[in-house]
Amino acid sequence: MIHRRAFLIGLVTALTGIRASVSAEQRPARQVPRIALLSPSRESAQNVARMEVEAGLRQLGWKPGENVIVDGRTGAIDRLPELAAELVRLKVDMILASSEALPAARAATATIPILMTFCIDDPVEAGYVMSLGHPGTNITGIFLQAPEAGGKRLEFLRAAIPNLRRVAVVSWRGRNSAKQIDAVETAGGSLGVRVQVVEMNDRSTYDSAFGTMGKEGVKAALVLASAVSFTERPRIIELAARHRIALAAPFREYAEAGALIGYGANIRELWRERVPLYVDRILRGARPADMPVEQPTKFELVLNLKTAKTLGLSIPPSLLARANDVIQ
Known part of the structure; x- marks a missing residue:
């Protein structure tokens, strides 16, 4: 009788263990996001x-x-x-x-x-x-995008090139540039700088656009913030350098790639x-x-002194003092 009772207890314990094991296998593991x-x-x-x-x-x-x-x-x-x-x-x-x-x-x-x-x-x-x-x-x-930042970039260009009287604004068709252009034109009016908008359609227009700027004696250009301009920045900077055009652009990454000025969020x-x-x-x-969309309120100014030297520009101490970073 004792042996039979021990056998039944063992059997129940074994079945309980099997049932628990199956239940654990069937339970879905917590997914790692x-x-x-x-x-x-x-x-x-x-x-x-x-x-x-x-x-x-x-x-x-x-x-x-x-x-x-x-x-x-x-x-x-x-x-x-x-x-x-x-x-x-x-x-x-x-x-x-x-x-x-x-x-x-x-x-x-x-x-x-x-x-x-x-x-x-x-x-x-x-x-x-x-x-x-x-x-x-x-x-x-x-x-x-912070439209008012375009005005600040023009201010920095004017400080780097005191005799600046005209600036080209490089924009891309269909990239919601109106607010940025308005901000630059407002700043241009205050600084005595005429703003000339140069609209790009696609990559096939880059060479001719910068070539025309070079022939017309444009000494400085301001690149508007857009996904296209950020992706195409190596080509844009190359063309600006070829035609000896000082470039001010939205972010640090432009200055690191060779633009004279980068100003925007980090x-x-x-x-x-x-x-x-x-x-x-x-x-x-x-x-x-x-969840509200955020817009940066903190911006950094990055100057490329190597590019300035190539362009024959001497950056004034007052502008250097405002820079968060200087590329030698």
Whole structure:
């Protein structure tokens, strides 16, 4: 009797263990959220951005590689729709789309949260969000364009070239440039500088546009903020150098590539400090539709003295003193 009772107890225990094991196998494992960057930038540049995001997430208590995964896709602009569709098939939890990648990301999904990193063209005019204060869609993030910054760039150009009387404003057709041009023209009126708008259509017009500027004796040009100009900055800077045109442009990256002046938000700082805050909030349940689009309020001035020397310019001490960084 004792042996039979011990056998039954053992059998019940074994069956209970088997049932618990099966239940554990059937229970879905907690999914680690996956964030994907999407951009046409070089893989090395995207890796820098990814590392900045991961660093910012660590400060917010996340453990990248353990309880959140951050990876990405890069490719030529014409491949972005394909890459965005791939991310949707992989069921990523969030897409961090560059300004150039936003059209592809938006076309690929209306449900997966999309974070603008960063939008250079006006997101309301582009149809990405209903308003900056209340996006109303699956898209939110950071809008880099600050029209008044164009006026400051002209001010810095005027300080670098005291006898400047005319400046070319390089814009791209269909890139929502009106507000930026208005700001530059207002500043030009105050500074006594005539503003000449040069509109680009596509890459085939770059050579002729800069060639015409060179023949007309244009000594300085101001590049408006747009996704296209940021992508095309190596070519733009090359042409400006060929025709000995001093260039003022929206971000540090232009000055690092050879423009005389870069003035705008610090992109790397935004990756580390602002983007992780959006990611954190969305992963914890916030809806992009209810999260206001941010616009930077902090800007940095970067001067390239190597370019200044090549152009025969002597940057005045008063302008050097205002620079956040100087490239020798």
